[in-house]
Amino acid sequence: MGNKSEDKAVFDTDSANQMVNKLRASFVAGKTKSYEWRVSQLIAMLNMMEESEPQIVSALRDDLSKPELESSIYEIAMLKNSCKLALKEMKHWIKPENAKTSLTTFPSSAEIVSEPLGVVLVISAWNYPFLLSLDPMVGAIAAGNAIVLKPSELAPASSSLLAKLVARYLDGSCIKVVEGAVPQTSALLEQKWDKIFYTGNGRVARIVMAAAAKHLTPVVLELGGKSPVIVDSGIDLKVATRRIIAGKWGCNNGQACISPDYVITTKDYAVKLVDSFKCELEQFYGKNPLESKDLSRIVNPNHFDRLSKLLEEDKVSSKIAHGGQKDETNLKIAPTILLDVPINSLIMKEEIFGPLLPIIMVDKLEESFDVINSCGAKPLAAYLFTNNNKLKEEFVAEVSAGGLVVNDTTVHLAEHNLPFGGVGESGMGSYHGKFSFDAFSHKKAVLYKGFSGDSSLRYPPYTRGKLRLLQALLSGSILRIIRALLGW
Amino acid sequence: MEKSIAELRETFKSGRTKSVSWRKKQLKAFLDLVNENEDSIFKALDQDLGKSPVESYRDELGIVKKSATYSLSCLDKWVAPKKGDLPLLLFPSKAEVIPEPLGVVLIFSAWNFPITLALDPLIGAISAGNTVLLKPSELAPACMSFLIQAIPQYLDNKAIKVIGGGADVGERLLELRWDKIFFTGSPRVGRLVMTAAAKHLTPVTLELGGKCPAIVHNTLSNPSKAKVTAKRIVGAKWGPCTGQACIAIDYVLVEEKSASTLIELLKKCIQRFYGGNLKELNSISRIVNKNQFQRLVNLMKDPHVAASVVYGGSVDEEQLVIEPTILLDPPLDSEIMNEEIFGPLLPIITVKNIEESIEFINSKPNPLVIYAFTEDETFKKRILSDTSSGSVTFNDAMIQFLCDSLPFGGVGQSGFGRYHGKYSFDTFSHEKSVLHRAFYPELEPRYPPWTNFKLMFIKLAYGFDYLGLMLLMLGFRKS
Numbered sequence: 001m002g003n004k005s006e007d008k009a010v011f012d013t014d015s016a017n018q019m020v021n022k023l024r025a026s027f028v029a030g031k032t033k034s035y036e037w038r039v040s041q042l043i044a045m046l047n048m049m050e051e052s053e054p055q056i057v058s059a060l061r062d063d064l065s066k067p068e069l070e071s072s073i074y075e076i077a078m079l080k081n082s083c084k085l086a087l088k089e090m091k092h093w094i095k096p097e098n099a100k101t102s103l104t105t106f107p108s109s110a111e112i113v114s115e116p117l118g119v120v121l122v123i124s125a126w127n128y129p130f131l132l133s134l135d136p137m138v139g140a141i142a143a144g145n146a147i148v149l150k151p152s153e154l155a156p157a158s159s160s161l162l163a164k165l166v167a168r169y170l171d172g173s174c175i176k177v178v179e180g181a182v183p184q185t186s187a188l189l190e191q192k193w194d195k196i197f198y199t200g201n202g203r204v205a206r207i208v209m210a211a212a213a214k215h216l217t218p219v220v221l222e223l224g225g226k227s228p229v230i231v232d233s234g235i236d237l238k239v240a241t242r243r244i245i246a247g248k249w250g251c252n253n254g255q256a257c258i259s260p261d262y263v264i265t266t267k268d269y270a271v272k273l274v275d276s277f278k279c280e281l282e283q284f285y286g287k288n289p290l291e292s293k294d295l296s297r298i299v300n301p302n303h304f305d306r307l308s309k310l311l312e313e314d315k316v317s318s319k320i321a322h323g324g325q326k327d328e329t330n331l332k333i334a335p336t337i338l339l340d341v342p343i344n345s346l347i348m349k350e351e352i353f354g355p356l357l358p359i360i361m362v363d364k365l366e367e368s369f370d371v372i373n374s375c376g377a378k379p380l381a382a383y384l385f386t387n388n389n390k391l392k393e394e395f396v397a398e399v400s401a402g403g404l405v406v407n408d409t410t411v412h413l414a415e416h417n418l419p420f421g422g423v424g425e426s427g428m429g430s431y432h433g434k435f436s437f438d439a440f441s442h443k444k445a446v447l448y449k450g451f452s453g454d455s456s457l458r459y460p461p462y463t464r465g466k467l468r469l470l471q472a473l474l475s476g477s478i479l480r481i482i483r484a485l486l487g488w
Numbered sequence: 489m490e491k492s493i494a495e496l497r498e499t500f501k502s503g504r505t506k507s508v509s510w511r512k513k514q515l516k517a518f519l520d521l522v523n524e525n526e527d528s529i530f531k532a533l534d535q536d537l538g539k540s541p542v543e544s545y546r547d548e549l550g551i552v553k554k555s556a557t558y559s560l561s562c563l564d565k566w567v568a569p570k571k572g573d574l575p576l577l578l579f580p581s582k583a584e585v586i587p588e589p590l591g592v593v594l595i596f597s598a599w600n601f602p603i604t605l606a607l608d609p610l611i612g613a614i615s616a617g618n619t620v621l622l623k624p625s626e627l628a629p630a631c632m633s634f635l636i637q638a639i640p641q642y643l644d645n646k647a648i649k650v651i652g653g654g655a656d657v658g659e660r661l662l663e664l665r666w667d668k669i670f671f672t673g674s675p676r677v678g679r680l681v682m683t684a685a686a687k688h689l690t691p692v693t694l695e696l697g698g699k700c701p702a703i704v705h706n707t708l709s710n711p712s713k714a715k716v717t718a719k720r721i722v723g724a725k726w727g728p729c730t731g732q733a734c735i736a737i738d739y740v741l742v743e744e745k746s747a748s749t750l751i752e753l754l755k756k757c758i759q760r761f762y763g764g765n766l767k768e769l770n771s772i773s774r775i776v777n778k779n780q781f782q783r784l785v786n787l788m789k790d791p792h793v794a795a796s797v798v799y800g801g802s803v804d805e806e807q808l809v810i811e812p813t814i815l816l817d818p819p820l821d822s823e824i825m826n827e828e829i830f831g832p833l834l835p836i837i838t839v840k841n842i843e844e845s846i847e848f849i850n851s852k853p854n855p856l857v858i859y860a861f862t863e864d865e866t867f868k869k870r871i872l873s874d875t876s877s878g879s880v881t882f883n884d885a886m887i888q889f890l891c892d893s894l895p896f897g898g899v900g901q902s903g904f905g906r907y908h909g910k911y912s913f914d915t916f917s918h919e920k921s922v923l924h925r926a927f928y929p930e931l932e933p934r935y936p937p938w939t940n941f942k943l944m945f946i947k948l949a950y951g952f953d954y955l956g957l958m959l960l961m962l963g964f965r966k967s
Contacts, residue, residue, distance in 0.1 A: 099893040213679050242934075242935050407926060427689075445878070446872065460542075460771030463542075
């Protein structure tokens with residue numbers, strides 16, 4: 001009776017330290033470096049996802065009222081794909097890369113060898129608790145590291161299920177889960193890690209990076225931002241609207257780092273756009289969206305209050321063009337569209353992370369780049385719907401964000417050949433596919449030299465002749481080398 | 489200071505530095521700067537560190553010229569978007585990864601290679617299209633003055649600035665917001681830089697140091713290989729700034745039975761290269777300043793350490809010179825064996841069996857480089873798989889620095905991030921993913937209301953099970 005709760009209560013700096021030491025011993029013993037171990041863990045993870053689908057769907061329903069399809073697809077199917085890709089490609093990823101050598105170091109050969117970093121810490125977020133915990137872990141395992149996972153306490157059913165499943169399916173001497181809140185996270189952050197992978201918000205990211213700085217630990221920070229959607233006229237409005245809806249309310253009801261945050265369109269087009277939204281939203285979620293089973297709820301009362309405040313602000317509450325209904329008991333907010341909110345309102349200052357979609361109007365669409373850049377922080381994603389090729393080019397050249405998508409939203413997440421990560425306030429580092437493997441590897445440069453070709457001009461005593469020859473050699477120009485050798 | 493940085497931000501916003509022709513113009517001007525000021529640079533390096541022209545060319549001028557020339561020739565390739573392969577499911581779509589500059593970057597350089605460590609990262613930052621503030625080390629004052637005076641004369645001074653001053657200037661710079669900080673220096677200051685960067689979520693590259701070991705194995709058995717081994721070790725210890733280099737050999741590991749052979753070879757080499765004693769010392773740098781000099785002298789103060797000196801040991805406080813010194817098996821708990829030496833003292837640690845050198849190296853923090861002189865392929869593989877370091881070089885030392893195709897950087901306490909060649913360009917770039925989609929075909933199952941059919945469809949789609957999808961759509965598969 002006493003033991004389990006004691007365990008949980010007493011995870012402090014000492015416990016964290018002991019855990020890291022144990023994992024480091026496993027790492028040093030070479031357990032995680034073996035190819036067979038990595039394969040076994042990835043297969044175990046696949047089995048884990050396959051055999052636990054109903055429990056995962058249930059935990060996500062408890063934590064977020066996440067629709068079954070979203071859970072099946074975004075948390076389970078995507079993760080399974082990640083495992084399968086790693087299993088298929090790992091041999092290629094691990095193989096050393098040949099590097100060219102030049103005349104200057106002749107004769108020599110060179111390669112770049114991937115090695116695991118060691119013991120890594122993965123801190124995940126509450127909105128996609130399984131995906132954001134296990135997807136980075138796929139990379140860490142493929143790269144041969146030992147891992148501690150700290151899932152978010154704001155999704156408690158998921159956190160508890162993750163702890164159970166990882167303990168049951170994965171190698172507990174090399175992979176551990178620590179549950180808890182700020183005290184446990186702080187205890188973990190005091191330790192020396194070989195890498196910290198954090199998904200979450202900018203405020204906590206600063207704390208993570210500062211803690212990492214004490215040990216010179218490199219970090220990957222997957223954060224967020226206000227991902228804008230620019231909508232041009234002369235497009236298939238129905239398709240565009242549906243894709244924006246799918247990326248906004250279809251992704252955890254707007255609580256996703258790459259959800260469209262706000263829309264920019266021309267004054268002339270805005271009304272058409274709002275009408276199209278109203279029409280498609282009703283098709284998807286019915287006349288009473290608060291009762292639709294296909295929408296996640298808001299994660300907790302804190303965030304519910306935060307979002308309510310955004311709506312209640314003076315000069316914003318009057319701009320609601322659609323929706324706005326709330327159900328505080330069930331923590332539900334209906335898909336809400338606002339038209340023409342002031343640029344300095346709260347809803348336009350911070351990342352919304354919820355089902356509210358402001359539409360900002362400009363005279364000419366080219367002005368939207370200024371609107372985006374004046375937001376101050378570079379977002380994780382930016383979207384553009386247009387058939388105008390020149391606008392597409394300008395968008396790609398002018399807008400800096402983690403990733404851009406033209407004529408769709410959020411799907412780049414599923415494309416494993418594209419690095420997924422932020423820039424500036426939206427984060428640093430990237431992952432997915434091989435990028436996950438690289439994120440958890442050290443790329444060691446190796447130069448092989450022989451004993452032939454040792455020239456005295458490398459060594460003192462230094463003379464003018466040696467200087468000239470060196471200059472020629474470093475320039476790589478054969479003519480100069482010959483001339484210098486001949487004494488010219 | 490704030491005004492200068494505001495100007496750098498304005499310039500970046502104007503988009504001027506993004507143009508490839510601007511970047512090429514700067515790199516060409518950079519080459520002019522170096523070519524037209526060779527003598528001034530030689531003079532400054534001699535003043536700050538007593539470097540001879542050959543050393544200065546080999547380690548500083550030549551390096552940055554090579555770097556700029558290489559970047560110029562590759563720039564068009566580097567800025568080109570990289571295409572990505574897409575699965576049939578997303579057809580028709582186009583994916584690419586586009587490098588873009590980060591913005592306004594801050595570069596801190598160190599005093600031991602004051603030209604290379606300032607200008608090589610600068611070349612990378614310019615190639616990637618950023619605006620730059622360079623803060624050279626005040627501990628190499630002549631070089632710092634040279635850079636402050638020369639750079640505005642050749643490069644776009646609204647986009648590339650140099651600032652002088654000491655630690656207080658560095659501290660003030662760290663309070664501001666940058667889009668990237670590139671730091672070369674000690675782990676202690678590296679921590680301060682990263683902590684300050686954390687406040688603004690600024691990504692950093694830290695090029696630090698460590699105790700770079702050289703394992704000497706079976707290359708001593710053959711006389712000519714033994715000679716070359718000795719030459720390369722001596723050249724890599726006292727050649728670069730008299731051991732004051734992050735990739736200089738810090739200490740040597742050798743089997744007991746070969747130690748005396750090695751020491752004799754090293755002694756002969758030292759005398760041939762640098763002269764027989766303190767008075768005749770030539771072709772070698774001096775210690776940078778009194779602080780460092782005192783620190784090195786103190787390393788030898790411990791009586792047990794002093795007793796282990798088998799060659800050299802003399803110092804000249806006025807000239808700030810310490811002669812090449814070899815120590816045999818100083819106590820392992822002494823300071824000289826626990827902190828980065830960064831000077832002309834070479835401890836030789838003997839082991840019974842060379843395999844023990846691996847455990848020895850692993851008992852210390854990850855170094856920037858591990859050197860190994862061996863022709864035993866199995867041993868080489870063991871070194872690669874059982875140790876961790878920024879890089880590894882077999883049968884030579886220092887020379888890996890010249891390879892533009894090899895990433896140069898550390899791991900663990902020796903730092904993170906890397907540069908040289910294209911890696912310099914990448915380190916100052918953000919790789920932006922871009923996905924272009926078409927409006928058709930539309931996949932209905934993407935949209936609610938959710939049904940079992942849609943769930944099955946997406947599951948099959950995610951598995952790229954195109955046959956299954958067809959069967960589902962034709963009604964031959966139950967949902």
